[in-house]
Amino acid sequence: MQGVADGHAGGKTWIDLMAAGEARRQEVGTALGLELPTAADLAEIENSSRLYAEAGAVFVNLPLLTPWRHGQPARTAPVGFVLTATHLVTVREEETPAFDAAVVKLRAAEGRGCGSTELFVTVLEEIAEQSADVMERVGVEIDGVSNMLFSEGGGPIDSAGLRDVLKSIGRMGELLAKLRNSLLMASRAVPFLPSHAPWLPEELRPRLATVRSDLVSLMDHDGHLAERVRFLHDATLGLINLEQSNIIKIMTVVSVVAMPPTLIASIYGMNFKVMPELEWEWGYAYALVLIVVSVIIPLLWFRARRWL
Numbered sequence: 001m002q003g004v005a006d007g008h009a010g011g012k013t014w015i016d017l018m019a020a021g022e023a024r025r026q027e028v029g030t031a032l033g034l035e036l037p038t039a040a041d042l043a044e045i046e047n048s049s050r051l052y053a054e055a056g057a058v059f060v061n062l063p064l065l066t067p068w069r070h071g072q073p074a075r076t077a078p079v080g081f082v083l084t085a086t087h088l089v090t091v092r093e094e095e096t097p098a099f100d101a102a103v104v105k106l107r108a109a110e111g112r113g114c115g116s117t118e119l120f121v122t123v124l125e126e127i128a129e130q131s132a133d134v135m136e137r138v139g140v141e142i143d144g145v146s147n148m149l150f151s152e153g154g155g156p157i158d159s160a161g162l163r164d165v166l167k168s169i170g171r172m173g174e175l176l177a178k179l180r181n182s183l184l185m186a187s188r189a190v191p192f193l194p195s196h197a198p199w200l201p202e203e204l205r206p207r208l209a210t211v212r213s214d215l216v217s218l219m220d221h222d223g224h225l226a227e228r229v230r231f232l233h234d235a236t237l238g239l240i241n242l243e244q245s246n247i248i249k250i251m252t253v254v255s256v257v258a259m260p261p262t263l264i265a266s267i268y269g270m271n272f273k274v275m276p277e278l279e280w281e282w283g284y285a286y287a288l289v290l291i292v293v294s295v296i297i298p299l300l301w302f303r304a305r306r307w308l
Contacts, residue, residue, distance in 0.1 A: 014106075014119050015089045016099070028089060034082060037061065037091055042078035050185060053196040058083040060189045063182050064096045064127065068134055074175035076182060081120060081189075085199035088116040090123075102126040117200055120193075121207050127186050128214040131179055135221055138172055142228050145169065149235055159243060166236050173229045180222045187215040253302050260294030 015028055017036070029036040034057055041049065042061050050061040060083070063076040080091035090099070102123045106114060114122070145165055148157065157165065190212040194200055268277070268287045277283040 013087060013114065013116055015087060017089065017091045018095075019093050020091075025091065032082075032084065032087060032089065034084070034089075036082055036089060037080040039078075039093065042080050042091065047188070051189060051192045056084060058193060058196050060192070062127075062185050062189065063178070064092075064098060065130070065134065065179060065182060066094050067097055068137075068175065073171055074178045076178045081123075083116055083120050083193075083197065085197075086116055088119045098123060098126040098130045101130060115201065117193075117197060117204055121204055121211065124186060124190065124211050125207070125214075127182070128211055128218060131183055131218050132214075134175070134179060135218065135225060138175060138225055141168070141172060142225065142232065145232055146228075149232065149239065157239065159240075162236060162240050162243065166233070166240070169229055169233050169236060173226065173233070176222055176226045176229060180219060180226070183215050183219050183222065187212060187219065190215065249307060253298075253307060256302075257295055257298045260298065261291040264291050264294055 017025055017028060020028075022038075025036050025038070034055055037059065044050065044061070052059050058081075060081040062079050062081070064079050066075045066077050068074060077092060077094040077096065079096060082089040082091070092099075102119075102125075105126065106119065106122060145168060148165065190208055193208065194205065264287065268275075277286065280286065
């Protein structure tokens, strides 16, 4: 490996244009005789814009995860790879963990030197590696949410707790969706390379096959985790519905229990001239006892049906 440059072609095998600006992009493109992709080009989503070959170079645009932090929404950033027989040019605007890991690995092998295609394969390997690490963290988070929802030793989760759980599940689902999109495009780039890069060294083909196998298995695992997230989402919504049902049940009990005493108090609160109980010595006590009894009977009825 001859090193990683920040925008100049001379003497460098890997030229990483990290937020380099239009002038530097054109400078490197002119030095290599290539039209490097712009930010608008990287944002294209059709497959023909993400994988193509022209002017003796292979162009690959991949959406890669930006640094992921627990509790934060997942984001991806488009990264453009321009691969020739002598150079690898990467065009990006944000940091990506796969690049940092690839640089560390390549610097550890500084003495033996790397060609442009081996650099690209190394980055693909790190994309698979970093994706696997993210999935492992998501799996741990899924286990934590599952234990919280279904553990027999855990107490009931209040409304605020269920809301936080639902947000966490949403973040995990979004992360897995973005990760699957990244893996899908990377898995398409692997078989595209041998058929459009005649300079590909024969000894790199087994590594490419391994990368493709890893990416496919990671997509399968991503699907498995996504199914678990959907299950937790449905379970959380079910618990929220139960919480709402309990609230409605309580309101129903309160309203039904309050109806008979309200009716009795309304009757004896009417100001008619002739009321049989008006002249009773114990009329007031009678009305109070009747109100209490009218409360107790509905409570006993609801208790018999285990609503309380």
